[in-house]
Amino acid sequence: MSNPNIAYFYDPDVGNFHYGPGHPMKPHRIALTHCLVLHYGLHEKMKLYRPYKASAHDMCRFHSDEYIDFLQRVTPQNVQQFTKQLSMFNVGDDCPVFDGMFDFCSMYTGASLEGAIKLNNNHCDIAVNWSGGLHHAKKYEASGFCYVNDIVIGILELLKYHPRVLYIDIDIHHGDGVQEAFYLTDRVMTVSFHKYGNYFFPGTGDMYEFGSESGRYYSINVPLKEGIDDQTYISMFSQVIKSVMDFYQPSCIVLQCGADSLGSDRLGCFNLSIKGHGECVKIVKNYGLPTLVLGGGGYTKRNVARCWTYETAVLLDEDISNDIPYNEYLEYFSPDFTLHPDVSTKQENLNTKQYLDNIRGTVHEILKNLVSSPSVQMQDVPSDLLSLENTEELDPDIRNHQDENDKRVEANNEFYDGEKDNDKDTDGFVDV
Ligand SMILES: [Zn+2]
Numbered sequence: 001m002s003n004p005n006i007a008y009f010y011d012p013d014v015g016n017f018h019y020g021p022g023h024p025m026k027p028h029r030i031a032l033t034h035c036l037v038l039h040y041g042l043h044e045k046m047k048l049y050r051p052y053k054a055s056a057h058d059m060c061r062f063h064s065d066e067y068i069d070f071l072q073r074v075t076p077q078n079v080q081q082f083t084k085q086l087s088m089f090n091v092g093d094d095c096p097v098f099d100g101m102f103d104f105c106s107m108y109t110g111a112s113l114e115g116a117i118k119l120n121n122n123h124c125d126i127a128v129n130w131s132g133g134l135h136h137a138k139k140y141e142a143s144g145f146c147y148v149n150d151i152v153i154g155i156l157e158l159l160k161y162h163p164r165v166l167y168i169d170i171d172i173h174h175g176d177g178v179q180e181a182f183y184l185t186d187r188v189m190t191v192s193f194h195k196y197g198n199y200f201f202p203g204t205g206d207m208y209e210f211g212s213e214s215g216r217y218y219s220i221n222v223p224l225k226e227g228i229d230d231q232t233y234i235s236m237f238s239q240v241i242k243s244v245m246d247f248y249q250p251s252c253i254v255l256q257c258g259a260d261s262l263g264s265d266r267l268g269c270f271n272l273s274i275k276g277h278g279e280c281v282k283i284v285k286n287y288g289l290p291t292l293v294l295g296g297g298g299y300t301k302r303n304v305a306r307c308w309t310y311e312t313a314v315l316l317d318e319d320i321s322n323d324i325p326y327n328e329y330l331e332y333f334s335p336d337f338t339l340h341p342d343v344s345t346k347q348e349n350l351n352t353k354q355y356l357d358n359i360r361g362t363v364h365e366i367l368k369n370l371v372s373s374p375s376v377q378m379q380d381v382p383s384d385l386l387s388l389e390n391t392e393e394l395d396p397d398i399r400n401h402q403d404e405n406d407k408r409v410e411a412n413n414e415f416y417d418g419e420k421d422n423d424k425d426t427d428g429f430v431d432v
Contacts, residue, residue, distance in 0.1 A: 003316050006046040007124035009111035010034050014131045017104045020096050024266055024299040025145040030131045032305035032329055037312050039325040045316050051111035058113060062152045064140050071147055072102050095142035105148040108132045112150035112294060116157035119290045126291050126315055130308045133256040133296030135175040136202060144202060151254060152181040154292055155188055158252055166250035170280050171258020171296040172268040174205030184215040189248050193237060195269060196223030207359055210366045217369045222359055225350035226269040230276030232351055237280050240363055245287060247367040253289050257311060258296030259304040263343040266299035271347055274307045274340050281311045302332045306339050
């Protein structure tokens with residue numbers, strides 16, 4: 001059987017950015033992941049692209065002009081001139097100003113955007129961007145190590161061709177930035193599995209947050225307690241995703257694979273193994289829909305690299321050896337030098353059967369409301385969107401795609417206006 005057609009985006013510069021000494025977010029984990037992908041020979045089974053760099057204009061499809069203008073102008077050298085903006089845009093502590101910050105944002109955002117474009121044009125079945133998945137960034141502010149929300153920008157691109165986009169988030173933190181962006185629309189369903197309670201960041205994601213106005217019942221939250229293990233997590237994940245697929249019938253999927261839900265993560269408190277985490281990727285892949293696969297959190301670098309390498313192999317239907325091949329970063333993987341070391345901790349699983357049954361019940365009650373919703377039925381995509389005149393592959397080596405960008409037709413069916421979805425006339429949704 002041939003491999004699925006996968007487009008993999010990687011910028012060799014992305015691993016060279018530093019948030020600053022002691023900061024848990026290490027872009028170098030992306031270089032480490034890529035190194036393993038190469039040494040396992042996985043690159044031979046995929047199309048590799050050096051991604052397009054997103055422009056300020058691309059970022060402003062979601063973010064405010066003032067915020068992006070600030071990100072573009074501030075540097076560690078001139079930061080003292082921006083005292084007011086730093087607090088206004090929540091930049092400073094968790095989200096520091098570092099050298100090349102805007103370039104870093106351009107790279108990871110450009111890769112997600114180009115992944116969405118390739119999926120829209122059927123140039124691949126799956127697009128992978130391990131540098132993306134920065135799910136906390138808000139329209140007007142940075143949050144939780146995230147500055148630009150590449151996920152929202154990628155989904156806005158997918159909405160030009162896809163009537164219903166499903167967003168799934170398995171980072172240990174709630175996917176708050178993505179949920180908030182699409183909270184009022186039924187064209188995107190967001191489903192987030194995360195640790196909730198005891199002021200765990202960002203503090204949102206209760207199961208009773210399920211969307212409002214046209215988006216009522218289109219946000220699903222699975223708030224979990226610490227210590228969840230493979231068996232409990234996978235069982236919850238597979239059941240919730242099956243119900244979501246049955247009720248929502250998306251035409252494509254965006255999967256955020258934050259690896260801070262693994263056991264032994266520097267900031268996390270779940271107890272998933274790399275195989276357990278990868279099982280969620282397998283479950284999503286097996287639905288066979290066009291899928292944009294993104295990274296996210298993950299703060300124990302060696303395990304992030306193991307996890308995303310394994311998941312690249314899962315997406316390719318390739319079995320790879322548990323012995324990590326010789327590579328320049330081999331010492332990171334000592335003492336076992338394996339892909340699947342035991343990452344479990346002694347953390348007790350605080351998710352009781354009763355607690356999980358209660359979540360399952362609530363999710364089902366929310367989804368049941370979709371049955372009577374006519375907007376779940378296919379909205380016709382205007383045929384002019386399917387014109388192939390703009391579908392040439394972008395040359396990954398040409399850095400300036402602004403012309404290509406300008407040529408892209410703004411779709412008539414892009415109901416989402418960047419601020420508030422007012423897609424009332426296709427709604428017909430009954431408020432209960
Ligand atoms: Zn996270």
